[in-house]
Amino acid sequence: MKNEIHHNKMTVINGGHFSDLEGFYEEISTVFMKDTDWKVGTLDGFDDILYSGFGVFENSEKLEIVWKESQKSKEDLGFDLTKEFYENKIRQGKPFNVKLIQGKLDELIEGKGQTLFDILIEIIESHKNITLILE
Secondary structure (H helix, E strand, O other): OOOOOOOOEEEEEEHHHOOOHHHHHHHHHHHHOOOOOOOOOOHHHHHHHHHHOEOOEOOOOOEEEEEEOHHHHHHHOOHHHHHHHHHHHHHHOOOOOHHHHHHHHHHHHOOOOOOHHHHHHHHHHOOOOEEEEEO
8 A cells, every 4th residue: 555645735936036026926926826817916915825825725725835045035135125115115105104114114224124035934924834945
């Protein structure tokens, strides 16, 4: 009798494929939503995908995400890009909560805030069924 080994589903995000947040969303859209027209375009949208799985995995099914070249992503989605991300939102104003975002920007500049990379990691790790492996 053959031993059935149950593998967790595994998904790979490749940091070599992108260098900014838009590129990250493209990568995620390709990885998670091959057969849909819907594209990720926000942090909330990314979080939503991890809830629903869009057919790549079932909701609450165990999933492993391997983030290749994560060190590159950490730098790409680091301080400079995050600062620009917040500044753009502040410049745009509504519908964004400018006061809240200014606070996040101030924290970032003081060295206490999260970078976009940190935020993405936090979003992934908030899903208990997902294991993140940084390579």
